[in-house]
Structures are given as structure tokens and as C-alpha cells.
Amino acid sequence: MAPGRPGRGGAGHVSETTPGLRARVVADRGLFVLDVELAVAPGEVVAVLGPNGAGKSTLLAALAGLLPLRAGHVTLDGDVLDDPVADRFVEPRHRRVGLVFQDYLLFRHLSVRDNIAFGPRARRAASRRAAHAAADAWLDRLGLPGFGPRRPATLSGGQAQRVALARALATDPRLLLLDEPLAALDATTRADLRADLRATLPATGAAVVVVTHDPTDAATLADRLVILEHGCVTAEGTATDLAKDPPTPYVAKLLGADPSPTT
Structure with a gap:
């Protein structure tokens, strides 16, 4: 926790009624400084790309509440989650934010069903029976019917990633953060899950931020x-628009475009 910024439980103060994520993230990791403005509407999927060290993981950590801001603000559906000037900080467990890690981080001692039910049960948002029913519904929706009794150790990479996604979605998040969700998968599994995510993510109604190195996944x-470079946004737009007129050599290389400026 940043000095002078005690943790505060419960919902953040409502400052505005704008739905979705509105943030200016100024955060430090050692000598590295991230300064990013980001807005994501409900049901919109935004991919954040950048070279190693650009600040992608720092951005996710700040949005999730794992790294308090030095300056700026994070607002979700009008609820202020972090604002250093107002000395307001909502702890991660009280945020309606789902986070899916690249290495899944499933609880190995719990069944798949109990992994997914963990969030609603921990937040006391559902009874055990209701949480298990919701878990089974998410397993059906993500192509894993009947997997509830299984243990994480018996799952393939693609199956484990689907369970991790179901665990995050079972909490009904208003912001969903995905950290390299497809990076650890083989090509076939990656393509299948990519298609499933494209169909599933907008339908949740959550604002979605996906961090990835892969332009195909992003597009x-x-x-x-x-696009983040050196802790700042250097480009923003659709893949098609950025490929037509790449503003930096990194963007040109990423999207396979001609780096020379258009005339």
C-alpha cells in the first residue's frame, strides 16, 4: 500500500454516472513510470499491446488494485476505485473486477466447480448451491459440461484457461482483465479459445482489457x-487503421505495415 493511503473497504464514492471504465493511471515500479489514460465502454474489448517493459502488466495491476496509483484516478461505472487526491482506495476484493492470469492460478486442492464458485462464495453473493449452479452454467457456456468434479491437475491448458475465465466471470465483474490469456496454448487450442472468447466477452457486458503480445489475438x-511504449500510449485505434498509418516503428513492425509515413 502506498504511504499515507490506507485501504478502504466497501464500494467507492460515486462521482459520475458514465458507464464502463474511465481511468488515468500514473503508477511507479522502481524507476519506471506509467502514465496512461484509458476508457473502455461496457461490452467493449480493448487490447493493450507493447514491447516488453512498456507497462502492460503495471497497467493491469493498477486497474485491479494490486498497485495503488501515484496520481490520476480509476472509475468504474461511476464508482471511484482509486483517487490519491481524494485519499480514496478500494481494495481489490471489494472491486467488481475480474482478473485472469496467464498461468491460470487455479486452486489445486479444489474441484473445478469449487474454483469457479469461490468468488461468489467469498463475497457472500450467493449460497453454496447457487454458486455451484452458476459454476456449472459457466462450464456449459464455455464448452466444459460435466467438468465440475474434476481437479485442475487433470485439465489441459485450454481447459484450465476456460476454468480461470469462468471463475472470473462468475463474480459478475464490471471490468474484466485478461493477462496474455492465449500465450501458453498450442496453435489449435489457441484458435479455438480465441473464437470462443470473441463470442463470449462482449456478451458479458463488462468492460474488457486484454494484454497480449500477439497482433492476431488482438485483432x-x-x-x-x-499501444504502450515506454509507459505511454503511442497509438490507439482499430488494427486496420493503425496498419494503414502506423505512427511508430514498433506499430509498423507489430502489424506488418510499411513504417514510412504516408503522404
Whole structure:
């Protein structure tokens, strides 16, 4: 926790009624400084790309509440989650934010059903029976019917990633953060899950931020790309628009475009 910024439970103060995510994230990791403005509407999928060290993981950590801001704000559906000037900080467990890690982080001692039910049960948002019913519904929706009794150790990479996604979605998040969700999968599994995510993510109604290194994943999953370089946004737009007129050499190389400026 940042000095002078005690954790505060419960919902954040409502400052406006704008739905979705509205944020200016100024955060430090050692000598590295991230300064990013980001807006994501409900049901919109935004992919964040950038070279190693650009600040992608720092951005996710700040939005999730794992890294308090030095300046700026994070507002979700009008609820202020972090605002250093107002000395307001909503702890991660009280945010309606789902986070899916690249390495899944499933609870190995719990069944698949109990993994997914964990969030609603921990937040006391549902009874055990209701949480298990919701877990089974998410398993059906994500192509894993009947997987509830299984243990994480018996799952393939693609299956484990679907369970991790179901666990995040079972909490009914208003913001869903995905950290390299397809990076650890083989090509066939990656293509299948990419198609499933493209169909599932907008339908949740959550604002979705996907961090990825892969331009194909980004172009397939996202409505809009945000490019980070050296802790700042250097480009924003659709993959098609950015490929037509890449503003930096990194964007040109990423999207296979001609780096020379258009005339």
C-alpha cells in the first residue's frame, strides 16, 4: 500500500454516472513510470499491446488494485476505485473486477466447480448451491459440461484457461482483465479459445482489457487496440487503421505495415 493511503473497504464514492471504465493511471515500479489514460465502454474489448517493459502488466495491476496509483484516478461505472487526491482506495476484493492470469492460478486442492464458485462464495453473493449452479452454467457456456468434479491437475491448458475465465466471470465483474490469456496454448487450442472468447466477452457486458503480445489475438478479440511504449500510449485505434498509418516503428513492425509515413 502506498504511504499515507490506507485501504478502504466497501464500494467507492460515486462521482459520475458514465458507464464502463474511465481511468488515468500514473503508477511507479522502481524507476519506471506509467502514465496512461484509458476508457473502455461496457461490452467493449480493448487490447493493450507493447514491447516488453512498456507497462502492460503495471497497467493491469493498477486497474485491479494490486498497485495503488501515484496520481490520476480509476472509475468504474461511476464508482471511484482509486483517487490519491481524494485519499480514496478500494481494495481489490471489494472491486467488481475480474482478473485472469496467464498461468491460470487455479486452486489445486479444489474441484473445478469449487474454483469457479469461490468468488461468489467469498463475497457472500450467493449460497453454496447457487454458486455451484452458476459454476456449472459457466462450464456449459464455455464448452466444459460435466467438468465440475474434476481437479485442475487433470485439465489441459485450454481447459484450465476456460476454468480461470469462468471463475472470473462468475463474480459478475464490471471490468474484466485478461493477462496474455492465449500465450501458453498450442496453435489449435489457441484458435479455438480465441473464437470462443470473441463470442463470449462482449456478451458479458463488462468492460474488457486484454494484454497480449500477439497482433492476431488482438485483432481478433478486440474492438480497439491501445499501444504502450515506454509507459505511454503511442497509438490507439482499430488494427486496420493503425496498419494503414502506423505512427511508430514498433506499430509498423507489430502489424506488418510499411513504417514510412504516408503522404
